[in-house]
Amino acid sequence: CLTNTEQRKMELTRHGINRLCRKYLSKALPQKRLQGLSPVHSFRHSCAVNMLASGYPVSDIKNRLGHRSIESTMDYLQIDLSRKRDIQKKFIEYTQSKIKNDKKIEELIDWENNEETLAWLDSL
Template sequence: MRHRPATYLEAEEVRAILARPNPATVEGGRDYALLLFLYNTGARVSEAADLCWSDLQLTAPRLVCLHGKGRKDRLLPLWRDTVAALHRLRMNAQPDRQPHVFLNRRGEALSRDGIAYILRRHVQGATQALPTLDRKRITPHVLRHSCAVALLQSGTDITVIRDYLGHASIATTGRYLSTNLQTKRDALETFWQHAGIRPVRAKAWKPTPNLLAFLDSL
């Protein structure tokens, strides 16, 4: 069976999109934190929309608890840059009144459509600097694919990626959680080095049909 290539972004394309929001403004800071969070974690758009401040630990060890499908939670490490962006966002937040992290102009939790609109707006702006973006239909789910591809490119085992993206149940014992989180943290560091926000030289990557099928399943 032939699979259509899954749409994903290369690191330079992600960087071009992340360069569009102005972190010095309240709205720009929210947009930057949101887009970086999606790329860092490979979160589903619904997981980002539902994210609350109580799900985040912004001090070491920096992590987030995402609430996935089937009431399956997973812990994921966060880049320092992601934590810094979330810290800036929290300075203007009132968690006691609105527990959600990503809010619209009315102070309500962003909807899935709202998140998609924010991404689309910044993609349109980034297209001026990087015309290749114009040939792709980029949705929040494409950032999830992009996270998976960056992890694959960095040599992370596919079973770790399945767990990272919420395709495997997480054990409840403390010992497993500790080992599991450290494995993800190692994968995240490799991900950062290979396809992080700071420019790096990366080799061309050609996915196999099996990996394309895996991306389609996300």
């Protein structure tokens, strides 16, 4: 399967990239999740965050995104980091609420008083 670049010897336009992103996102996500989603923005954003996580300097990320100022790139990255913190906080709160009410978890935590578990560990 040849890509547009290989077929026509031309670089993809932003419209072509948008079409490709929508095409493959529609295969991966339900239609309801695609509404209001900007595939190209999401793609650019995830690339920027991956670059940051890989240790690229913010100036390289700025250049890759085509931003005029480093401040706009920092805003872009800060939004993601604060959103991640919010999601992480909600996940921890949810998990802690479920653990407190789950008898199986309490049994697993209390393994030191479980003779069967201790016998199994001794057999290793």
